[in-house]
Amino acid sequence: RKEVEQDPGPFNVPEGATVAFNCTYSNSASQSFFWYRQDCRKEPKLLMSVYSSGNEDGRFTAQLNRASQYISLLIRDSKLSDSATYLCVVKSGNTGRRALTFGSGTRLQVQP
Amino acid sequence: DTGVSQDPRHKITKRGQNVTFRCDPISEHNRLYWYRQTLGQGPEFLTYFQNEAQLEKSRLLSDRFSAERPKGSFSTLEIQRTEQGDSAMYLCASSLGVGENTIYFGEGSWLTVV
Numbered sequence: 001r002k003e004v005e006q007d008p009g010p011f012n013v014p015e016g017a018t019v020a021f022n023c024t025y026s027n028s029a030s031q032s033f034f035w036y037r038q039d040c041r042k043e044p045k046l047l048m049s050v051y052s053s054g055n056e057d058g059r060f061t062a063q064l065n066r067a068s069q070y071i072s073l074l075i076r077d078s079k080l081s082d083s084a085t086y087l088c089v090v091k092s093g094n095t096g097r098r099a100l101t102f103g104s105g106t107r108l109q110v111q112p
Numbered sequence: 113d114t115g116v117s118q119d120p121r122h123k124i125t126k127r128g129q130n131v132t133f134r135c136d137p138i139s140e141h142n143r144l145y146w147y148r149q150t151l152g153q154g155p156e157f158l159t160y161f162q163n164e165a166q167l168e169k170s171r172l173l174s175d176r177f178s179a180e181r182p183k184g185s186f187s188t189l190e191i192q193r194t195e196q197g198d199s200a201m202y203l204c205a206s207s208l209g210v211g212e213n214t215i216y217f218g219e220g221s222w223l224t225v226v
Contacts, residue, residue: 004154008152042219043203043217043218043219043220044155044203044217045217046214046215049214087154087155099145099157099160099168100157100215101157102147102154102155102156103154104152104153104154105153105154
């Protein structure tokens with residue numbers, strides 16, 4: 001089983017739609033959680049961190065459920081420029097494991 | 113540009129040849145990471161340095177792969193006797209360390225083994 005699992009999509013949505021992505025992680029010792037965005041053939045870039053109480057950044061809302069080991073990302077009022085792959089990312093709290101573990105990504109295509 | 117820079121950006125090589133990639137991290141960052149990404153997959157961790165010390169290596173990093181960060185600044189990733197399965201984007205990233213969770217990626221080095 002992969003440490004971080006995501007639905008690969010693609011999610012094809014019209015402009016203005018609300019879309020939600022989910023992600024599950026297997027390591028209960030994971031302590032930090034993020035969503036990264038990756039455009040085609042470009043490097044991943046941090047979209048937002050995910051906090052236990054949930055957090056919002058403009059049209060983007062991230063939620064964390066530690067009991068279910070589940071992370072979500074909600075995008076409201078989708079824009080064409082939101083088309084990208086969204087990577088769920090987890091950082092383990094185990095000592096010696098300093099790197100981030102990435103999911104395979106969920107592809108979003110926003111259509112006019 | 114003060115971001116993470118990688119060189120070369122693209123490399124086509126014949127199977128069996130050696131290739132080396134270079135990464136220059138953001139100047140004050142003491143942590144440096146190498147990841148590999150193939151089509152349809154997320155980045156997979158290869159190795160990580162704190163200053164010049166290589167603190168962790170993934171099982172993915174076979175004997176043909178070696179990474180160095182000799183003075184705690186730039187890093188190199190060498191692949192010996194390349195195989196077609198090595199074709200991927202090799203991503204370097206850096207972070208400030210000590211409580212800093214955000215890592216910043218370079219634009220990647222694309223390797224095609226023919």
